Amino acid sequence: MLKTPSRKYRRSILFDLNKIVVYVSFIIFCIFVLLPIYWTLRSSLANVSDLHKTPLIYFPEVTFQNFQTLLDQVPFLDYTRNSIVFALGTTVLTLVVSFLAAYAFARIQFPGSGVLLWILVLSMALPEVGTIVPLYRLLSKANLLDSIRGLVLVLSSVLTPFTVWVLVSFIKQIPYEIEEAAIIDGASLPTILVRILLPITTPGLVTMGLINFINAWNNLLYPLSFSVTPSSKTLSVSITEVFAGYSPWGKPWELIMAVGITMMVPIIALILVSQRAIVRGLTGGAIK
Amino acid sequence: MADVMARSSASVVKRRSRLGIPSRFAMRRYVLFTLLVTPAFLLRLVTAAYPIIQTIRYSFTNFSLLKGTNEYVGLQNYVDITQNYGVKGALSFTILYVLASTVIELGVGLLIAQLLNANFRGRTFARTINLIPWAIPTIVAGYSFRWLLDDQFGLIPVWYQDLMGKNLIIFIDPILSRWAVILVHVWKDAPFMAVVFLAGMQGVPLDLYEAAKVDGASSWQRFRHITLPLIKPLVITMALFRIVWSLAGFDLVFGLTAGGPGVATSVLALQVFREGILFFKFGFASAISVILLLLVAFVGIVALVLFRRADVSY
Secondary structure: OOHHHHHHHHHHHHHHHHHHHHHHHHHHHHHHHHHHHHHHHHHHOOOHHHHOOOOOOOOOOOOOHHHHHHHHHOOHHHHHHHHHHHHHHHHHHHHHHHHHHHHHHHHOOOOOHHHHHHHHHHHHHOOHHHHHHHHHHHHHHOOOOOOHHHHHHHHHHHHHHHHHHHHHHHHHOOOOHHHHHHHHOOOOHHHHHHHHHHHHHHHHHHHHHHHHHHHHHHOOHHHHHHOOOOOOOOHHHHHHHHHHOOEOOEOOHHHHHHHHHHHHHHHHHHHHHHHHHHHHHHHHHHOO | OOHHHHHOOHHHHHHHHHHOOOOHHHHHHHHHHHHHHHHHHHHHHHHHHHHHHHHHHHOOEOOEOOOOEOOEOOOHHHHHHHHOHHHHHHHHHHHHHHHHHHHHHHHHHHHHHHHHHOOOOOHHHHHHHOHHHHHOOHHHHHHHHHHHOOOOOOHHHHHHHHHHOOOOOOOOOHHHHHHHHHHHHHHHHHHHHHHHHHHHHHOOOHHHHHHHHHOOOOHHHHHHHHHHHHHHHHHHHHHHHHHHHHHOOOHHHHHHOOOOOOOOOOOHHHHHHHHHHHOOOHHHHHHHHHHHHHHHHHHHHHHHHHHHHHHHHO
């Protein structure tokens, strides 16, 4: 009789200790993740002079002057538009190409089709930087150097293998009976793909669309290598150009951080609304 | 066209093809398959397979746009690499940095996954912000950390100065710069690993933990003897994936240190970009790419061997 309360007591202390460990780790984790984000945001919204003072000013007066300067001094709107077109174009092309291939791999199997899928997926490992020299010549011959279309083409190719891989597992989960019924009713392939499969696969397509959009929006290597003029340069190139400049204060950090925030905000917004969908896609290929 | 798929059952196709006569349905299946996968394979052939083969060919030439040369020179570029201070440095730092950051990321990733798997208020918030480092552009992360670590007005060096009374000047010190590159890489990639590990942990049956609890296993013992063995294949897979991707990575170093001071933090991918796109030395750049390809291939072979073993033991 006496033992029970004391055991319960010890248990509750242990329980609380666990809770404390969890919450302390949670706080450390938040600082770990958010500190650079805070630093970028704070620097992008501050006056230049406030950034070059010690002791540091943690919450300087908010001003949008840096963004105004960017609009005045670099073709910032062009860069932003190019980033959007590049990311959306890449997303759409990758999804279309991958959806068709994934359907074939998921539904038509014959000796060797598995090997083909493996070849496609393994080609993911080819280092992109190892292809830029020949691609540079290829694009210039095809008159696609310094054009968004060229960038879309090469990046879609990079993103296709992973997208196919994830979509194959999505499509395989769909019972074949649904298509079978449609086939018996005399539906044609385009009808089956668009009317039946597309609606069922939408969650998978949305997920892979988000991941591909993020990848394309963030891509630096291709625009940096293949874009020459503001007609095809993206925000990721623009941040390297702003960094290359000098101001009386040294590096123009307030402007670099302003471009940085412009690139971060859409991505963080996407994550806030679609965390679950993105995680499903990231783990969809790896786990199974 | 699609009706072929319903009508031709697998057994029919197999029997026919064993006889060496593809049935009409089987033929139509092949045609359909080819039509559907052609765009994907065409893209990969033209913008991945062909360029890689070209790169290997260029690596045996002195192809240079500025000098206007393009002749077969045998292994000259590879001989030059062994004498090139920058490329040799980049090769050793690439290997060091990829291995070091992957090992640290596995540890940090597991810790974060443990946290995200625990039950506490704010868990959804934690899981959401966990995606931020993975999702934001690497080049932006590079510049943000460079500014965060600025010796005069960066948050970390200023705090260090307040605590230790000493200056912390990172980017002129080779060792500190190397650590900076490794740790920022950890910041960027560990949360991604955590996402995958978390999914693995959620697949572990809860009654295993319950049973261990009843037997009096501590939370460390439960992690060590239940969680870890069960997600071990996942950990190995992720490690190999990240190694392959990081080997070819370029954005982070480009933004954070640009390879400096000197060539202390230069990586192979950065050297390829410099020699190829900035100096138009296509032949030499291609030889560096081939070194990179060989590294990736080596990791791939290691992966195959490891997976064979894993297959035997499970």
